[in-house]
Amino acid sequence: MRKSLSACIALLSVAFPSLAGATDVLPVDRVKRGVLVREDPTTDSVALGSIAPGGRATLLEEVPGWYRIELPDGRTGYVSKIWTEIGAQALLAAPSGGFKIHVIDVGTGLAVFVEGPGFTLLYDAGSQDDLASENDNRVVAYINKVRPGLTTIDHLVLSHPHKDHLQLLPDVFDRYKIRNVWNSGAINKTQGYCRFLRKVAAETGVQYHDAISSSGAYQASFSGSSCSGTVSIPRAAMMTAAPVQLGSGARMSILYRNAEKHSDPNENTVVVRLDLGSRRVLLAGDAEGGGRLAPSTPPSAGSIEAELIAKPPAELKADVLVVGHHGSLTSSRTAFLDAVQAKTFLISSGPFPYKKVRLPDADVVAELGRRGTVWSTATDDENCGEVEAKIGPDADESPGGCNNILVTVGADGALSTAYNKIAD
Ligand SMILES: [Zn+2]
Ligand SMILES: [Zn+2]
Secondary structure, eight states: OHHHHHHHHHHHHHOOOOOOSOOEEEEOTTOSSOEEEESSSSTTSOEEEEEOTTOOEEEEEEETTEEEEEOTTSOEEEEETTSEEEOSHHHHTOOTTOEEEEEOOOSSSOEEEEEETTEEEEEEEOOSSOOOOGGGOHHHHHHHHHSTTOOEEEEEEEOSOOHHHHTTHHHHHHHSEEEEEEEOOOOOOOHHHHHHHHHHHHSTTOEEEESSOSSSEEEEEEOOSSSOEEEEEEOSOOOOSSOEEEETTEEEEEEEOOOSOOSSGGGGOOEEEEEETTEEEEEOTTOOSSSSOOTTSOOOTTSHHHHHHTSOHHHHOOSEEEOGGGGOTTSOOHHHHHHHOOSEEEEOOOSSOBTTBOSSOHHHHHHHHHHSEEEETTTTHHHHTTOSSSSSSTTOOOSOOSOEEEEEEOTTOOEEEEEEOOOO
């Protein structure tokens, strides 16, 4: 416990971004009376005042262990990082014309919600370990919180048919109208994938796209107790390299698609680049560079990272990377990171191991940390189970759900990142 807690603190210390504009500092949830504001960044220093629970101050600068803040009455001082956090409310109120990228803390899995003028997009929605349904579904609860009036998701991308990327999707169809589905086309004969396809087939007016063909019907057959038979979905058009216009000033380019049969669906991952105004976000799903090896190892021939590196360099360049395969040593080879050139790295992972390995891997986090700021939904998962303020079933003692990551792209291209700690 102690060891993992110190690892979390280490991760937090690399995760402080340079924030554009005014940003709030708030007491953390466990503060009952108030957080002391001190004259200097030490506990021996004189207390000038306090920030009550629910109150806030303006962040001026960061120093080791402390934030220098300005109180509403203009006085300045220092508050301990142990008792405060950077609030995302300033980021939530992003200027109109901007974009938001939310990596929702789904525990061990991935769900990325993107919004901008005239569009919404969801890239994956799955979890290994929190499969609560309906309003307790973390993805539904989160989107409902940040976009309470939303009725439609314009684009839904399923990177590949693994449980930790799709299991929360059926509820999303029940809650929202889905206009376009972009699916790898790879078939995984699981009950979860069967349920997902049944929802797509039943969605009125949906435009379905995959990497296999531009016409006819996509078909997959299942035999199982809760979902079985053949699902048939008419195709609208094939996924191609041609960019898809998302809304005002935003486009989606599918950089990698592969419908061949692989023993591991990770090799079918749909890799997407979003161009949001002047900024670019690369969504790598579970794309890999090979086996679990040091980041300096070249990507193995035929791996997705090797295929991506072979593209013209301008295609891969991005400001933000949603890191491949939950920060595993299978991914984020240095040759790939060199090509992407991102400075902001977002990792979605959770408290439970994949095949005995808990992600993200420390060597990958260290490599990313040398290149920019690293954000992880797995931060502080141990304590999250006891915190009432979290997305999904409150105080259910299940870990995860406390560290959603929010990147805001302002209309002027200013990029900000913070943990969006909210409860449903
Ligand atoms: Zn995964
Ligand atoms: Zn996977």
